[in-house]
Amino acid sequence: MPVSITVNGKHHRLDVAADTPLLYVLRNDLQLNGPKFGCGEAQCGACTVLVGGNATYSCVFPVGAVGQAHVSTVEGLGLGEGERLHALQKAFLAEQAAQCGYCSSGMLMAAKALLARNPNPDPATIRRELAGQKCRCGAHNRIVRAIERAAQELRA
Missing domain, CATH: 1.10.150.120 ([2Fe-2S]-binding domain)
Incomplete structure (x- = not known):
């Protein structure tokens, strides 16, 4: 099922399952390796990204739950400047x-x-x-x- 997300200001349409962890989509599909896989259980924070401006553990956050919110990773932190x-x-x-x-x-x-x-x-x-x-x-x-x-x- 296609999923559409905006990451660091760029729109992406991806053929991934909606329940795929956002971290896997960021790292594997979009090659954004700033967010790290640490524990896979929302315990360490190494995978934290912003979803709609909120700090979110991307290792347990399904990509399908992003909806219309914008995702920001460390790679996009300085882009507005x-x-x-x-x-x-x-x-x-x-x-x-x-x-x-x-x-x-x-x-x-x-x-x-x-x-x-x-x-x-x-x-x-x-x-x-x-x-x-x-x-x-x-x-x-x-x-x-x-x-x-x-x-x-x-x-x-």
């Missing part, structure tokens, strides 16, 4: 907020959803909002600082 790095990406680099980098795309997308709802989050709010994003390297303190830095830049 002339293909430059987004403030979050710059802040992650400046704060050295990625060690192995496996969680980074999920962290970035969850942070983008947070900052869209709350442009001035305090560290406790950031930590609470990122509770579903796991970083096994232990970069959480740097990630929180990076999100604070990006929030400040985006407000300026």
